[in-house]
Amino acid sequence: MKIASWNVNSLNVRLPHLEQWLKDAAPDVVGIQETKLDDARFPDDALAALGYRSVFSGQKTYNGVAILARGQAPADVQVGIPGFEDEQKRVIAATVGDVRIVNLYVVNGQDVGTDKYAYKLRWLAAVRDWLAAERALHPRLVVVGDFNIAPDARDVHDPAVWNEGHILTSTAERDALRALLDLGLHDAFRLHNDEAGVFSWWDYRQAAFRRDLGLRIDLTLVSDALRAEAVASGIDREPRTWERPSDHAPAWVRLGV
Numbered sequence: 187m188k189i190a191s192w193n194v195n196s197l198n199v200r201l202p203h204l205e206q207w208l209k210d211a212a213p214d215v216v217g218i219q220e221t222k223l224d225d226a227r228f229p230d231d232a233l234a235a236l237g238y239r240s241v242f243s244g245q246k247t248y249n250g251v252a253i254l255a256r257g258q259a260p261a262d263v264q265v266g267i268p269g270f271e272d273e274q275k276r277v278i279a280a281t282v283g284d285v286r287i288v289n290l291y292v293v294n295g296q297d298v299g300t301d302k303y304a305y306k307l308r309w310l311a312a313v314r315d316w317l318a319a320e321r322a323l324h325p326r327l328v329v330v331g332d333f334n335i336a337p338d339a340r341d342v343h344d345p346a347v348w349n350e351g352h353i354l355t356s357t358a359e360r361d362a363l364r365a366l367l368d369l370g371l372h373d374a375f376r377l378h379n380d381e382a383g384v385f386s387w388w389d390y391r392q393a394a395f396r397r398d399l400g401l402r403i404d405l406t407l408v409s410d411a412l413r414a415e416a417v418a419s420g421i422d423r424e425p426r427t428w429e430r431p432s433d434h435a436p437a438w439v440r441l442g443v
Contacts, residue, residue, distance in 0.1 A: 187214045189328050190217070191330035191332070192218055192436040193404060195433055219251055220250060228240065240252055240253070249275045251331075270312040274293075289330055293305055293334065298356050310362040310365075327409040330405070340381070340383070377408075377416055386400070388433060419437075
C-alpha cells in the first residue's frame with residue numbers, strides 16, 4: 187500500500203495536477219490538505235473516474251482536508267478532533283483496508299508569541315490526546331499531513347534562520363511534534379534517509395524552488411506496528427516543477443512485506 191500526503195493549495199486550481207499525479211504515481215491512499223472548497227464543490231465525480239473514492243471536510247477559501255482511496259471507500263470516518271471546538275476544517279480520519287489513516291492540516295501559527303501560535307500549540311496538544319486514543323484502537327495507524335513543523339536542522343535550508351525562535355522550527359513546536367512521535371509513531375522518511383536538504387515546501391517568493399530554499403514539513407508517520415512494513419518513503423518533487431504548482435510536493439510511504 188502506497189500512502190501519500192499532499193497540500194495542493196486549492197484543489198480548484200490544482201485538480202489537473204492531482205489527476206495527472208494520481209495517474210503517474212498511482213498511490214493507494216492520499217491525504218489532501220488545503221482543498222479550499224466547501225463540500226458541495228468537491229470534485230468527487232472527477233476523482234471517482236480515476237478509480238478513487240473520497241471522504242472530505244472543507245470550507246470556502248481556507249483549509250479543507252480529504253482522504254482518497256483507490257478502489258474502495260474509506261470507512262469509519264471521523265471529522266475534526268473529538269472534544270475540541272474548532273470551526274477550521276483541518277482534520278479527517280478514516281480506515282482503508284486494515285490501516286487507520288489520519289490526515290492533518292496543522293495550524294501555521296503565524297509568528298512565535300502570537301495568538302495564532304498559542305492556538306497552534308493548543309491544537310497540537312488536542313491532536314496528541316486524540317491520537318493516543320486512536321492508536322489504542324487502531325495499532326496499524328498512519329498519520330499524514332502538512333505539519334507546518336520542520337522536525338530538525340536537517341529539514342531546513344538554513345538552520346541559522348530557521349532556529350529555535352522561528353515559526354515552524356521553534357522549540358515548543360518541535361516539542362509538540364516530538365510528543366506525537368512519543369506515542370509510538372515514526373517519521374517514515376527518516377526510517378530510510380538521514381540526508382539533510384530534502385524538502386517538501388518552497389515559498390513562491392525569491393525563486394525559492396529554483397534555489398532549493400525549502401523546508402520538509404509534509405510528513406508521513408507510521409505506528410510501531412507498521413514500522414517494519416514501511417519499506418520505502420520519499421518526496422516527489424516533480425509536481426512542484428509544473429505550471430502554476432502548489433508550493434508543496436507530495437510525501438509518501440510504501441507499506442509492504
